[in-house]
Structures are given as C-alpha cells and as structure tokens.
Amino acid sequence: xxxxxxxxxxxxxxxxxxxxxxxxxxxxxxxxxxxxxxxxxxxxxxxxxxxxxxxxxxxxxxxxxxxxxxxxxxxxxxxxxxxxxxxxxxxxxxxxxxxxxxxxxxxxx
Amino acid sequence: xxxxxxxxxxxxxxxxxxxxxxxxxxxxxxxxxxxxxxxxxxxxxxxxxxxxxxxxxxxxxxxxxxxxxxxxxxxxxxxxxxxxxxxxxxxxxxxxxxxxxxxxxxxxxxxxx
Numbered sequence: 001x002x003x004x005x006x007x008x009x010x011x012x013x014x015x016x017x018x019x020x021x022x023x024x025x026x027x028x029x030x031x032x033x034x035x036x037x038x039x040x041x042x043x044x045x046x047x048x049x050x051x052x053x054x055x056x057x058x059x060x061x062x063x064x065x066x067x068x069x070x071x072x073x074x075x076x077x078x079x080x081x082x083x084x085x086x087x088x089x090x091x092x093x094x095x096x097x098x099x100x101x102x103x104x105x106x107x108x109x
Numbered sequence: 110x111x112x113x114x115x116x117x118x119x120x121x122x123x124x125x126x127x128x129x130x131x132x133x134x135x136x137x138x139x140x141x142x143x144x145x146x147x148x149x150x151x152x153x154x155x156x157x158x159x160x161x162x163x164x165x166x167x168x169x170x171x172x173x174x175x176x177x178x179x180x181x182x183x184x185x186x187x188x189x190x191x192x193x194x195x196x197x198x199x200x201x202x203x204x205x206x207x208x209x210x211x212x213x214x215x216x217x218x219x220x221x222x
Contacts, residue, residue, distance in 0.1 A: 006151075032208050032209065032210070034210050036213075042215070042216075043197075043199055043214060044213050045213070046210050046211070046212070088151055090210075092207055092208050094165075095206065096157055096207065097142065097207040097211055098154060099144075099152045099153075099154075101150055102151050
C-alpha cells in the first residue's frame with residue numbers, strides 16, 4: 001500500500017466548473033498536509049497547506065481534511081485554463097514529506 | 110522567484126558514469142531534501158539533511174549520496190549511473206523541518222544514455 005494515494009486522472013473539467021481532487025494517506029500520525037501544483041516540465045509549487053480537520057479556503061482553492069477517514073481533498077472553483085496542471089498531494093509523516101503520484105487536471109474551454 | 114537554486118538545469122550522462130547535482134537553499138533554511146521524479150510519477154524521497162547531518166533516507170541504494178555544507182548548500186551524488194536514473198531531480202528546503210512545507214528548486218533534468 002502506497003503511503004499517499006491519488007487518482008491519476010486526467011480529470012477533465014469545463015471552464016468555470018469546480019474541480020474536485022482527492023487524496024488518501026496511510027499514516028494516522030501524519031500532521032501536515034499540502035497540495036502542490038506542477039506544470040509540465042516545472043517544479044512543484046505550494047498552493048495550499050492544512051493542519052487541522054475542516055476546510056481551509058484561499059481564493060478559488062479550498063482544502064478539506066478529515067483525519068478520521070485519512071483523506072484530504074482540494075476543490076478548485078471557477079476553473080480556468082491556467083489551472084491545467086498536475087496536482088500533487090503531500091503528507092508530512094515520520095519527519096519527511098511524502099508525495100502522491102499526482103492528479104492531472106485538464107480545464108477545457 | 111524561488112529562493113532555491115539548482116544547477117545544472119539539464120544534464121546528459123552515460124550509463125556507469127558519476128554525477129553531482131548542486132543546490133543552494135533558500136536563505137536561512139537549514140533543512141534540505143532531495144527528490145527524484147520520474148516521468149508521470151510523484152516525487153520520491155531520496156534523503157534529507159538537517160544542519161549537515163543526514164536525518165532521513167528513502168528507498169534508494171547507497172550509490173545515491175549527499176552532502177550539506179555549512180552555508181546550507183548541498184549536493185546529490187549518484188555513482189554508477191543506470192538508465193532508470195533518468196529523471197527530474199528536485200531539491201527542496203525548509204526552516205528546521207518540512208512540517209510546514211517545502212520550497213522547491215527548479216530541478217535538474219538528468220538523462221542517462
């Protein structure tokens with residue numbers, strides 16, 4: 001079992017719609033959770049961090065954390081073509097940051 | 110503009126050779142980690158250094174080694190290169206621990222032929 005799991009996609013989303021990305025993790029002791037955006041050929045860029053159960057909103061992005069169910073999600077509202085990228089879920093566990101394989105999002109006009 | 114710089118940006122090596130990749134951490138960041146990202150996959154943790162000591166290692170063989178220097182710059186060395194070592198190598202830094210996330214460098218694309 002992988003420590004951090006994501007659906008690989010691609011997730012096709014019409015422009016203006018909501019993109020919903022999910023991530024599950026195996027270590028119940030995990031403390032910090034992150035979403036990174038990675039454009040093709042570029043390095044990951046931190047877009048959201050969340051540390052406690054519930055929702056956290058930042059602009060068009062909302063991260064949701066449920067530690068009991070061991071999942072974290074990311075919502076992208078009013079999706080734009082510039083949101084087309086791979087979104088990486090990362091979990092801080094055992095002193096290091098572990099990444100999922102990423103979900104590719106394609107926003108279609 | 111990222112505070113983490115990596116060099117070189119691209120590199121082509123022959124199987125069996127050795128390579129050194131370099132990273133300059135963001136100012137004040139005393140923790141650095143190196144990741145390998147193969148095409149279509151997420152970054153895989155290689156190892157982490159804190160104040161010049163390795164304090165975490167992923168499932169990579171000993172031919173992957175590193176150093177962190179007093180100025181918090183670091184190196185990743187890979188010996189006896191294999192074709193499967195072809196990947197994007199990412200350096201990431203943080204203050205004390207990655208508990209609050211990492212800042213990534215732009216990466217080094219290594220191709221082994």
